[in-house]
Amino acid sequence: MRSFDWKKTIKINIITLQAVGFWPKGDDSFKFNLYGLWTAISFTCIIFCHNFFQAVSIYFILNDLKAVTAVIFLNLSELLGILKSYYLIKNMPKLKQLMITLNKPLFQPKNERQIKLIEPNLKFWKQMYNLYWVMSSGALFFWATFPIFDNSIKDHRLPFIAWFPFDTTVSPFYEIAYVHQVVGIIFVAISTVGVDTLIAALSMYIGAQIDLLCDNLRHLTGPNFNNELLNCIHHHKTILRFANNSNEFFNWIAFFQFFISATSIGITLFQMTVVTPFTSEYFSLISFELAIVVEIFMYCWFGNEIEEKSKNIPYAAFESNWLEASKESKKNMIIFMIRCQKPLQISALNLFYLTVETFMKIIRTSWSYFTLLHRMSSRK
Template identity: 20%
Template sequence: MLKKYVSRLEDPNHPLLGPTLWGLQSWGMWQPNSGLSHIIYNLFHLALILFVLSQYIELWLIRADREAALRNLSVTMLSSICAVKAVTFVFWQKHWGDVINFVSTLEKSQLKKKDKTTQDIIEGYTKYSRSVTYFYWCLVTATVFTVIFAPLGEYLSSAEKHEQMRNGSIPYPDMMSSWFPFEKTRGIGYWVVFVEHSLIVFYGGGIVASYDANAVVLMSFFCGQLELLSANCKELFDNGSGLVNYSDTMNRIKMYHNHHLSLIKYSKILNSLLSPVLFLYVIICSLMICASATLLTTQSTTAMQRIWVAEYLVALIAQLFLYCWHGNKVYFMSEQVDQGVYESDWWQCGMRVRRCVLLLGGQLRRTILFTAGPFTTLTVSTFVTILKWSYSYYTLLSNNED
């Protein structure tokens, strides 16, 4: 049954991006059609921005309480990233559309040729993308339900606390920390806040899952296309029955040259869309991981809060790792793609063709590197460095506490 439901997410017009575009459209970021839904989704985005502002107001009000401020900060930073992802995707809709249309148009034209190597490589990275997408969606879904039900678990975790909450000795557990112009710790105000926070968590989780999955799938596309280009270059002079003639050779060289140029062009567009968002995320992620780790080791943190923080921390690290790992894969593949030219039968060709092959090899030396702002690259080494930063911040906070 699950397989049948998942198959409905496929789109023949977008062979690779069907599920991710469904997610983006469901959460109001991908808006190919104007109309009432366009207005409603943008109102949701505006509500998210206002909610984030209320979190910063609350953070200022509770700044004297270190533990409460850290708990607020860890969630507020993630909410800020959610708002930035949603708003930038809507504002840069045209550029996202250019990348999406390029990916789908190129794949459809390649699949029409019925070439076995092409089909195998496209099928391989498509299956991989589906696995990553659904795994990440499940991870975000688990995080969303953990955040929503954490207050209920804390409420039921101890009969003593249960009674203290009922008689007003201690406040009811909150899901997130945000400012409201009314009493929010009990009564009808508490339930109003609980419902709003639940909707915000669900909505924000959908934004994170859709945006990140789409970005990672697009990175996988560029990695797979570079692999395909390298495989094609290996067969540059071979048509299955011997060497191809001069005219066909030159046509292939031009085609592979243009293929790589288009990959460079649209990878730069994608990087320009992701880089400002990820620059902010990399900075904030260090603080969020540090704050979460501090809460996890604080003695006053309850068992349910530790479960919530631990799951939240895992989601943060997984999110960062996905970007760095796939950015590293694209960079590594772009470094290796020119080897396909030199593994071909270039040595059997004349001097005129060899010059063109040399030019093609020079073009393929241009690498694709995704960045997070002007200072940081999306590589595994960056991921390790961020973890080191987070640990340094955590050690500093722990020493100050002692």
């Protein structure tokens, strides 16, 4: 049977990350070469500076709640994008090793039945990837063009409120600032979507491997029962190690993601109540809001899948033909089933788990933030 390429599913994701300088080719990590220089330029001159100029502008509008919310809802997400890019660069050796582990024989499906078993996992990830990009692309388009559509470009309005160390109301500085903001938000979006969907893919891979393990356990039989069982135990240990290494990569990312997403959703809802309806700016807020919801849903859904699927491992082992196995095999089976009683859970710094319940809590918290901002605004 031909080797199954797990990386093929996320090929487009890797290509987009390569384009913005955050994924070296092959199995190499970052080096002091031309690609390393491009990474430094992309991270500092484009992504960091784009966020920095917007953050500085908050100082000059602190007394205006509506103006502050117009800046900070996106600034927080862009700041998170910087953190994601940093942790991606920092953990690149670990990520490349995870990609190598994926294509090892132990992680390979053994037959066409198992390929069909994991296909729904891969297909659903692709659907979420496409949906996330559609929402993000809509926000990017309206952000980049609303000064044109709203006819405010003649007043030298930029897509985002920002401070620059030069006068942006005169040419060519206005055009330079405009292009920098558009390029900056595109790079932030590519890196953010790339990291988010990569994290979702790692969780999806873990869930798919649990499916393969359960299938192998159910079909344990014959004179090689004990050897096959030992292979399953080794497979389980490798899955746990893969999950632990993956979780270490996005521990801090998930932690900041949930807090910032809850705030951003609430502020964006409030911002939608103060801008003119059915304008380019209004539609950009809707697209951005939906993108954040899809973003945190991916984290929670695939994390929840891991927990639910790992609960099936002891039952899958029990469904095997263990009655005819040797005493040694039965002893190994009992020990294995005891160790699998606790489901595998993906967490954010062990403070909360990535589950559907967590997703609902974030949505409720976001609504509370929106209600608070709306009341504060109404009192003025």
